[in-house]
Amino acid sequence: MSAPLPRSARLLDELGLARATPASLMARWADAADDTQALGGRVTAILGAGPHGPVSADLAADGPHLLVEGPPGSGRTELLRAVVASLAAAERPDRLAVVLVDGRGVPTPDATPGEGLRVCTDVPHVTTHLSAHDPVRMREFAQSLSAELKRRAELVGRSDFAEWHTGRELSDRMVAQRTAAASREDRNGDLDSPPSSTLRLRPGADRRRAEPAPPLPWLVVVVDDLDALVSPALGSPGRPAAGSVMRALEAVARDGERLGVHLVAATGPCARTAQTEPVRQASLRVLLDAVVPGVAWTNRRRGGGGWSVRTGRRRCSRAGG
Structure with a gap:
């Protein structure tokens, strides 16, 4: 099918927010907390505007990983910033953490706001910003x-992120029941009263209470200029260490889905990048074209079908079921 698309898109409009105020964001986070279908939280990113509303991607359901491809000047970084903002608007900080990586680095410590992903560090969900x-x-x-991947693997064990959160919810309910029962026992102090007239000390109630499972939020690693990490420029200060960062990102691409870790990466043209795990494992892709400003299309490969959206040329197309 085809339909006209808007000439421009404003992220707040696509989020349904007049202003990004603490009250409006907390209302959205409260709504997310009541969503029983989103175990552990929401990881929903807005990618643009379509003829019938916002075009979004659920990293948990449609991912696990998102790749943005395009030449310089095509708007890769701007799209990554929008993804970070929309992810943060969808879920509260204790249920979603974001890590930022600028593959080409930031030239100076006092770089102007908006350069690279540094502008996103004001988002409370951001825990780390690495300039390569x-x-x-x-x-x-x-x-x-x-x-962090190792820690999550130890916590999750043989299950996956969703199964772990299902078990955690059951565990929390059991802890709440035991705590209520223990509070009733505490009214008599730390003494047991057996049928006989003899009194004996009982172990402190606190030691018998089950501890709730530690929190395990979603983690989204956002990488700009992945190609600069794959093939660092000669003379780049980060060239000797780029390999260690790439190995960690490839581990995220391979094992992240089971552990609640998603990768969102942007890359320019680079033959070597296509051979990396972040590219091979990306089931969500956005292709940007710098020839016509604002032209982009998104392909989702899941369940034998997919859809694509082109903006700028005001055309929307859908293929598959």
Whole structure:
């Protein structure tokens, strides 16, 4: 089918917000908390405007990973910023964490706002921003990301992220019931009263209470200029450490879906990038064209079908079921 698309799109309009105020965002987060279909939280990103409303991608249902491809000047970074903002608007910070990686680095410490992904660091969900020009920080980042994957694997065990949260909800309810029962016992202090007239001390009630499972939020790793990490420029300060960062990102691409970790990456033309795990594992793709400003199309490959949207030329097409 085909239908006219709007000439421009404003993220707040697509989010249904007049203004991004604390009250409006907290209302959205409260709505997300009541969504029983989104175990552990929402990971929904707005990609643009369509003829019948916003075009969005659910990283959990449609992903696990999203790749944005396009030449310089096609708007890759701007789209990544919109993705970060829409992810943050969909879920509260304790249920969603975001990590930012600027593959080409930021030239100076006092870079102007809006350069790269640094502008997104004001979002409360952002825990880390890596600028790929400092070899020491790059290696530390790679180690930290690998350690987080290992921690999640130990927590989740043989299950996956959704199963773990299902079990956690059951565990929390059991803890709440035990806590209520223990509070009734505490009215008599720490003494047991057996049938005989002998009193004996009982172990402290707190030691018998089951501890709730630790929180495990969604984690989204957003990478701009993935191609610069795959093929760093000669003389780049981050060139020696780029390999360690890529190995950590490839681990996310391979194992992240089961562990609640998603990768959103943008890349320019690079033959070597196509051979990497972040590209191979990306089931959601956005292709940007710099020839006609604002032209983009999205392909979703899941369940034997897919759809594509083109903006700028005011055309929408759909294929498959």
